[in-house]
Amino acid sequence: MKQYPVHRAAALKPKPDPDTLVFGKVFTDHMFLMDYTAGQGWHDGRIVPYGPIPLEPSAMVFHYAQEVFEGMKAYRAPDGGVQLFRPMENVKRINSSCQRMCIPQLPEEDALAAIEQLVQVEADWVPSKPGTSLYIRPFIIATTPSLGVHAAHNYIFCIIACPVGAYYAAGINPVRIYVESEDVRAVKGGTGYTKCGGNYAASIRAGERAEENGYAQVLWLDGVHRKYIEEVGSMNVMFKIDGKIVTPALTGSVLPGITRKSCLELLHSWNLPVEERLISAQELFDAADSGKLEEAWGTGTAAVISPIGEMGWEDRHITVCGGQIGPLSKNLYDTLTGIQWGNLPDPFGWVVKVV
């Protein structure tokens, strides 16, 4: 495996208190950088002290948002080791995002080596308190100084990392969700299946509106019919309706989550009936009204499983599972987190030890 040169920081920062960590505010001592130059390819991968990246104001990323990113975590195992969860899935997904955004793809093994080596260099930053982890943010930006609307000729691949506290420090609390009927996050043919900054920029207004109205997240509908459920906030979404697990199919506007994929693989291994298909808000609210909506939850790296306790849609309002976490959501949460933190066996070979 590739070994990148490491330029160590002259002074190391103090590690933050694991009890009061706020997501994404404190960054580790080092970062990974690699450059792309047209004609030369990806070159000069290196680990350097965390710090500003000089960019021209005309750098293309600032104007046309040619950018992709990933989100993953390193977990402290009970034996003191550090492990990643399905990291090659993140590498493959950033390359799929790159393809859509005309960004040159990363050599898979080199990208994985970069993630692993940065985590090894920053191993002391992986907290060990239950539920905590080191969040890893790989991203690629277009740096060519030009205002022409074309694919850039220069890019930077960067990886930064930040220790994060337990998502459910105060226990798992089901959230209130609002079905967004006006703004849409993505459309088929657009960039919904990629992790790109632009999708998030488009989602902020609805998120702020939902928060102002006392809801934690937005339930996104499809951009064409404004009818079919796609995602919840920046998570995939699943429902248990009349004994069956139903989740929106990956139609192009839905992000193919690694937590979603892992949940589906677990559910299949438990011999539970799973349907990946279109599901309308109408069907969902009708199921709730007739007592058939048993559970609802979001899936994503940050929360793993985020149970949904209440949903609002125009003038309709439903409560799910009495506002409590349901038994299946709990089982998925316990199993996935058990594997991720190394407290349960890993029958699927999902875990990659790096320290």
Ligand SMILES: *Cc1c(COP(=O)(O)O)cnc(C)c1O
């Ligand atoms: C990252 C993301 C997800 C969840 O993906 P995971 O790989 O499970 O973390 C879901 N939806 C959107 C829009 C996302 O950006």
